[in-house]
Amino acid sequence: MIQTPPPCIPSELLESTAFLLGRMGIKLKKRVMEDLEAAGFSPWDFGVLALVADRACETQATIADGLGLDRSQLVGMLDGLEERGLIERKRDPRDRRRHTVTATGDGKRQLSRIRTIVKRVEDEFLAPLDAESREQLHALLVQVAQYHDPRFSPAEQALAAAV
Amino acid sequence: MIQTPPPCIPSELLESTAFLLGRMGIKLKKRVMEDLEAAGFSPWDFGVLALVADRACETQATIADGLGLDRSQLVGMLDGLEERGLIERKRDPRDRRRHTVTATGDGKRQLSRIRTIVKRVEDEFLAPLDAESREQLHALLVQVAQYHDPRFSPAEQALAAAV
DNA sequence: TATTGTTATACTCTATAACTATA
DNA sequence: TATAGTTATAGAGTATAACAATA
Numbered sequence: 586m587i588q589t590p591p592p593c594i595p596s597e598l599l600e601s602t603a604f605l606l607g608r609m610g611i612k613l614k615k616r617v618m619e620d621l622e623a624a625g626f627s628p629w630d631f632g633v634l635a636l637v638a639d640r641a642c643e644t645q646a647t648i649a650d651g652l653g654l655d656r657s658q659l660v661g662m663l664d665g666l667e668e669r670g671l672i673e674r675k676r677d678p679r680d681r682r683r684h685t686v687t688a689t690g691d692g693k694r695q696l697s698r699i700r701t702i703v704k705r706v707e708d709e710f711l712a713p714l715d716a717e718s719r720e721q722l723h724a725l726l727v728q729v730a731q732y733h734d735p736r737f738s739p740a741e742q743a744l745a746a747a748v
Numbered sequence: 749m750i751q752t753p754p755p756c757i758p759s760e761l762l763e764s765t766a767f768l769l770g771r772m773g774i775k776l777k778k779r780v781m782e783d784l785e786a787a788g789f790s791p792w793d794f795g796v797l798a799l800v801a802d803r804a805c806e807t808q809a810t811i812a813d814g815l816g817l818d819r820s821q822l823v824g825m826l827d828g829l830e831e832r833g834l835i836e837r838k839r840d841p842r843d844r845r846r847h848t849v850t851a852t853g854d855g856k857r858q859l860s861r862i863r864t865i866v867k868r869v870e871d872e873f874l875a876p877l878d879a880e881s882r883e884q885l886h887a888l889l890v891q892v893a894q895y896h897d898p899r900f901s902p903a904e905q906a907l908a909a910a911v
Numbered sequence: 912t913a914t915t916g917t918t919a920t921a922c923t924c925t926a927t928a929a930c931t932a933t934a
Numbered sequence: 935t936a937t938a939g940t941t942a943t944a945g946a947g948t949a950t951a952a953c954a955a956t957a
Contacts, residue, residue, distance in 0.1 A: 592813035593899050595802035597863075598795065602882060603776055603870035605889040610773010612896070613766055628924090632761065639758035646938065650755035655926070660940055682933045682938040700760070707766035713895035718888055719765060725877060725885045726768040732876035733775070736756050791947090808916065818949070823917060845915040845956045 617706050624702055626695075629654070629662045630671075631703060634696040637672060638688040644677065645684050651736060671695055780869050787865055789858075792817070792825045793834075794866060797859040800835060801851040807840065808847050814899060834858055 598604045618628045632652045637643055645663065649656040663686065666672040671692035677683035688696065711719050730737040761767045781791045795815045800806055808826065812819040826849065829835040834855035840846035851859065874882050893900040 592810050593901070594814060595798045596902060597798045597802060599890065599893075599900060599902065600886075601866060601870065602874065602886045602889065603780055603866055604794075605886065605893055606769075607773045607777035607780070609889055609892055610770045611777065614770035614774065617766055617770070631767075635758045635760045639760060644938075647755050651757060656939070657927085657941075658925070680934070680938085684939070703764060703766055707764065710896070711765065711892060713891045714888060718891075721884060722888045723763075723765045723768065725881055725888075726765065726772055727762065728876045728881075729772055729874065730762075730768055733873070737762060738756070739759055739762065809914090819916070820918080820950085821948070843915085843957070847916070 613706070613710050616710060617703055620702050620706050621699065624698065626699060626702075627662065627665055630666065631696075631699050633659075633662055633666060634671065634688060634692055634699065637686050638693050638696050641687070643686050645686060648686060653734075653736070666692070776869070776873050779873060780866055783865050783869050784862065787861065789862060789865075790825065790828055793829065794859075794862050796822075796825055796829060797834065797851060797855055797862065800849050801856050801859050804850070806849050808849060811849060816897075816899070829855070 617631075621628065621630065629652070633648060636648055636651055643651075645659055646656060649659045652659075663672060663674065667674060670689055673687050673689055674684045675687070677685050711722070714722065727737070780794075784791065784793065792815070796811060799811055799814055806814075808822055809819060812822045815822075826835060826837065830837060833852055836850050836852055837847045838850070840848050874885070877885065890900070
């Protein structure tokens with residue numbers, strides 16, 4: 586057997602924050618999704634349930650826009666959540682084109698299960714960082730997120746700005 | 749027209765480092781890929797060229813393992829790079845099953861073009877962070893990456909460990 | 912028999928456009 | 935005419951298994 590160098594990442598990529606951020610983000614998302622799917626959830630259940638449980642009177646358009654996915658994509662996800670009894674779709678009587686989406690009691694319960702799973706995966710993933718480092722990381726990510734996307738600004742702020 | 753709340757992300761997701769890291773990582777990767785494709789490169793060209801230019805005598809297996817992709821996936825990418833004259837495949841005379849992959853002169857030149865593009869996108873993406881914050885972010889990501897994956901440890905370390 | 916590179920296949924995710932019913 | 939939701943379709947990306955050449 587002929588020796589080859591051990592597989593490793595070129596130093597150039599290690600020095601690229603872009604490369605690392607992309608890699609780690611995708612890896613973490615993959616882990617979260619694996620654990621959620623193992624528990625019977627689909628990838629977007631967290632986002633949709635969190636959004637619907639958080640705010641009353643969502644329409645499918647605002648949910649899709651809020652999460653940054655296509656309206657046509659959302660349909661299938663809501664179908665799944667509705668079949669499992671986690672959300673309800675009702676026609677908006679004021680505008681019969683619209684569907685008002687709300688979380689059921691069981692939907693809220695399952696959301697809290699999802700929360701636990703995501704938190705656990707996050708803890709495992711960020712294991713090498715102490716509490717202070719984690720807060721640092723979180724704060725940096727929030728800064729970047731808010732810079733690029735107004736949706737990442739807290740709701741109160743957005744509402745205040747709208748007034 | 750009936751008012752609906754402005755689209756925004758539920759506070760629960762904003763507070764989740766996992767959610768933010770996943771989102772930002774994917775968004776950044778998407779931007780890098782868009783700019784690379786606009787310049788005529790395919791998504792994995794950066795990783796492959798950086799790996800091949802960095803180290804001599806790579807085989808397809810070590811490239812795939814190093815970048816964490818499947819060997820069958822790598823074939824098409826190398827085909828593309830070879831057609832464009834950026835890499836060369838040669839049979840390893842010591843083990844004729846193996847292909848030794850090297851970067852051509854033009855491959856190295858194009859790699860430096862890619863570097864510039866990635867750096868520019870990264871700068872734009874991390875615009876809200878000052879130099880110190882960027883270093884912090886980078887250091888935190890390195891810590892996490894190395895914790896999960898030995899490939900992210902610098903080559904010298906890996907070689908030293910192998911001795 | 913095991914390994915390297917290759918090909919073929921299928922499956923998921925996503926992006927796009929068309930369709931309906933309401934406005 | 936424009937909008938909300940839906941459906942259908944096509945494409946990229948990825949994962950898996952089978953294959954030929956070589957060890």
